[in-house]
Amino acid sequence: MRGHVRGAGYLYVVELFVPGVGIVRNRVTDPYAVALTANSRRSVLLSLDDPRTQPNGWRMARRPAPLRAATDLTVYELHVRDFSAQDSTVRAAWRGKYLAFTEPRSAGMRHLRALGSAGITDVHLLPAYDLSTVPEVGCVVPAIPSAAANSEQQQGAVSAVRDRDCFNWGYDPFHYTVPEGSYATDADDAAGRVREFRAMVQALHAAGLRVGMDVVYNHTFAAGQAPKSVLDRIVPGYYHRPGCERGNGALHLLREHRDRAHHDGQAHGRVGGDVGAPLSHRLVPLRPHGAPAARSDGPAATHRRRGRRAPHPAPGGGMGLWRGGERGAIRPGIAAIVRWGGIATFSDRARDALRGGGCCDGGEGLVANQGLLNGLLDAPNAPNAGRDRRADGLRAADLARVGLAGTLRDYEMTGADGVRRTLSRFDYGGQPAGYAQEPSEVVNYVENHDNLTLFDLNALRLPRGTSREQRARSQLLGIAFVALSQGIAYLHAGIEILRSKSLDRDSFDSGDWFNRLDWSYTTNGFGGGLPPAHRNKDDWPVMRPVLADTSIAPTSAEIRWTRDAALDLLRIRASSTLFRLRTAADVSQRLQFRNVGATQDPTVIVGHLDGAGYLGARFREVLYLVNVAAEERVLDLPEEKGKRWVLHPVHRTPAAADRSAATARVETASGRFTIPARTAVVFVVE
Numbered sequence: 012m013r014g015h016v017r018g019a020g021y022l023y024v025v026e027l028f029v030p031g032v033g034i035v036r037n038r039v040t041d042p043y044a045v046a047l048t049a050n051s052r053r054s055v056l057l058s059l060d061d062p063r064t065q066p067n068g069w070r071m072a073r074r075p076a077p078l079r080a081a082t083d084l085t086v087y088e089l090h091v092r093d094f095s096a097q098d099s100t101v102r103a104a105w106r107g108k109y110l111a112f113t114e115p116r117s118a119g120m121r122h123l124r125a126l127g128s129a130g131i132t133d134v135h136l137l138p139a140y141d142l143s144t145v146p147e148v149g150c151v152v153p154a155i156p157s158a159a160a161n162s163e164q165q166q167g168a169v170s171a172v173r174d175r176d177c178f179n180w181g182y183d184p185f186h187y188t189v190p191e192g193s194y195a196t197d198a199d200d201a202a203g204r205v206r207e208f209r210a211m212v213q214a215l216h217a218a219g220l221r222v223g224m225d226v227v228y229n230h231t232f233a234a235g236q237a238p239k240s241v242l243d244r245i246v247p248g249y250y251h252r253p254g255c256e257r258g259n260g261a262l263h264l265l266r267e268h269r270d271r272a273h274h275d276g277q278a279h280g281r282v283g284g285d286v287g288a289p290l291s292h293r294l295v296p297l298r299p300h301g302a303p304a305a306r307s308d309g310p311a312a313t314h315r316r317r318g319r320r321a322p323h324p325a326p327g328g329g330m331g332l333w334r335g336g337e338r339g340a341i342r343p344g345i346a347a348i349v350r351w352g353g354i355a356t357f358s359d360r361a362r363d364a365l366r367g368g369g370c371c372d373g374g375e376g377l378v379a380n381q382g383l384l385n386g387l388l389d390a391p392n393a394p395n396a397g398r399d400r401r402a403d404g405l406r407a408a409d410l411a412r413v414g415l416a417g418t419l420r421d422y423e424m425t426g427a428d429g430v431r432r433t434l435s436r437f438d439y440g441g442q443p444a445g446y447a448q449e450p451s452e453v454v455n456y457v458e459n460h461d462n463l464t465l466f467d468l469n470a471l472r473l474p475r476g477t478s479r480e481q482r483a484r485s486q487l488l489g490i491a492f493v494a495l496s497q498g499i500a501y502l503h504a505g506i507e508i509l510r511s512k513s514l515d516r517d518s519f520d521s522g523d524w525f526n527r528l529d530w531s532y533t534t535n536g537f538g539g540g541l542p543p544a545h546r547n548k549d550d551w552p553v554m555r556p557v558l559a560d561t562s563i564a565p566t567s568a569e570i571r572w573t574r575d576a577a578l579d580l581l582r583i584r585a586s587s588t589l590f591r592l593r594t595a596a597d598v599s600q601r602l603q604f605r606n607v608g609a610t611q612d613p614t615v616i617v618g619h620l621d622g623a624g625y626l627g628a629r630f631r632e633v634l635y636l637v638n639v640a641a642e643e644r645v646l647d648l649p650e651e652k653g654k655r656w657v658l659h660p661v662h663r664t665p666a667a668a669d670r671s672a673a674t675a676r677v678e679t680a681s682g683r684f685t686i687p688a689r690t691a692v693v694f695v696v697e
Contacts, residue, residue, distance in 0.1 A: 020053035037244045046201035047189050049147045055201040059267045063202035066210035074216050081451035082591040089504040090137040091194050096523045109194050109211040118530035129578040130585035133221040138181030143232035147192035150177035161558035165540030169522040180519040183232040357454045361414020364407040377471050384485050385472035389640045392474045408613035417450035417497035419595050425607040453498035457489040465489050466511045483569040484689035491691035494580040507577035508570050509535040514554045515542035537564040575668035582661045588627030589620040614640035632696040638686040645685050652682030659693040
């Protein structure tokens with residue numbers, strides 16, 4: 012690039028015919044630009060080989076080693092601004108910015124390194140490309156009034172400036188190939204924002220963490236001739252065609268910033284890379300079972316609401332109607348992570364069984380729709396007092412096992428009715444419960460950025476009077492199911508520290524206040540006032556008494572305990588490939604469930620893993636037992652008698668956080684196991 016034009020700002024003047032409008036003349040930025048001035052006013056001529064775009068050591072920096080298999084992925088979903096906006100151990104100028112990740116002694120980076128050491132392999136960033144809705148210069152941080160835990164005042168302060176504040180999840184893309192300027196220390200420094208984005212990636216790599224980013228090509232913030240419709244204002248209708256292969260910013264991100272962004276379905280089969288690289292959410296139009304194929308040249312949905320996704324038609328990650336290939340009928344609402352070699356869908360089967368209800372519960376359903384984690388079987392809350400819910404509990408237990416088995420369509424399991432059949436023949440809301448061909452095609456989770464956090468849902472559904480300790484235990488069980496499930500494990504940032512959004516069901520523009528992460532472990536955010544009215548007001552009557560309950564919010568002791576116990580579960584998952592089986596054949600051969608059929612105790616989910624001759628198994632046999640009941644349970648498992656079962660080494664260490672797991676007992680001669688209340692425990696034959 013010639014020196015006299017390098018760094019120059021530019022716009023295109025385009026004359027074009029717009030159907031239904033006529034000839035128009037537009038001044039537009041470059042949709043292929045790699046740099047911008049502040050607030051996306053002009054594109055900037057910049058070479059990404061320019062030393063000014065590269066942090067110190069960029070050319071020689073090493074990346075984490077490739078994973079051996081996609082099922083080795085353990086993903087941590089994180090928002091750039093959330094990570095450090097409230098972290099006083101980060102210098103003030105860097106809070107909420109890319110450079111916060113380069114503060115190695117900050118509380119947040121210490122936390123990430125601990126996660127990485129325990130077993131997290133990948134940080135999955137919410138979108139950090141150029142956003143449409145956050146002012147890159149002069150954004151507002153509202154002053155939050157000191158008010159009651161269920162007051163309207165906090166949300167009023169946030170809502171008053173939500174169109175001008177510094178926060179948005181980022182599902183409102185403007186320029187896909189330019190880092191967002193509000194996360195840079197100087198949004199007008201075109202080279203600097205690229206350099207700082209790369210410094211973030213480099214710092215995470217140095218911490219041993221791979222980096223992925225959510226790049227949503229099914230979203231555009233505007234269409235037609237709207238001011239921020241950078242695509243249609245150049246060639247109307249051309250870019251909103253799924254078959255189009257131009258403008259693939261994901262390949263740019265991979266190449267230039269060592270990011271693991273997703274790529275589109277057309278390029279998907281042709282790109283090389285290391286096995287298991289997470290490529291973020293790839294949302295592919297789903298053809299419902301029996302419906303005609305969707306047109307490949309139809310316009311993509313354009314979401315005009317500020318950063319808002321399309322309305323959720325059904326549970327499953329809250330991301331619309333999608334599928335990952337011709338693999339049988341997949342329920343509307345499943346999102347996906349694209350990885351090298353395949354598409355992995357977010358499975359809502361176990362998620363709904365564990366949490367209860369679905370993504371979009373409201374009114375009394377917010378409380379009444381209990382799941383396995385919050386009292387469905389043995390701890391009815393007020394709306395469920397006196398009801399016999401064993402049938403519901405048996406169905407939920409079956410679906411929890413479906414998730415533990417990787418949601419594999421051809422895996423065989425004995426159901427609550429005593430019939431052994433494939434998972435594709437178990438029912439999930441009128442759809443086959445099992446649909447995946449391989450465990451690498453499924454992402455297991457109980458919480459992500461969409462919908463209520465698990466803590467908030469449990470706050471609503473666990474019986475009033477449930478202690479803080481028991482609430483923490485219920486949260487930990489959710490993490491345990493993810494850690495023990497076959498497939499890809501996925502944790503939302505803060506689940507391990509009881510993260511609350513003060514009952515906000517959709518915090519995409521709820522500001523720092525409702526999205527805060529506290530790495531000092533002082534508060535989890537619960538009781539921060541009623542959530543924003545424009546999405547939650549209809550449910551305020553249900554939420555008010557819950558937020559006012561002073562017995563719910565955890566102390567630092569419960570937050571730290573949950574963190575440490577979650578790290579132990581990650582260590583257990585990382586300890587053996589038996590928790591990360593490579594193929595469907597492996598799962599069918601090596602995983603069997605105990606305590607099944609019509610006479611089961613559905614409060615205890617039991618899985619047996621055979622490690623004989625399996626690479627990386629480490630143990631000859633593994634037996635995990637998850638007791639979701641509020642009381643101790645005793646199970647007789649005749650298949651396990653006479654075996655030398657001992658607690659997993661992580662449970663045996665003096666530093667193990669969950670001392671309850673260490674008190675689980677086995678009587679070798681009879682195969683009788685005693686499992687403490689709300690406890691997940693793993694036994695092994697070494």
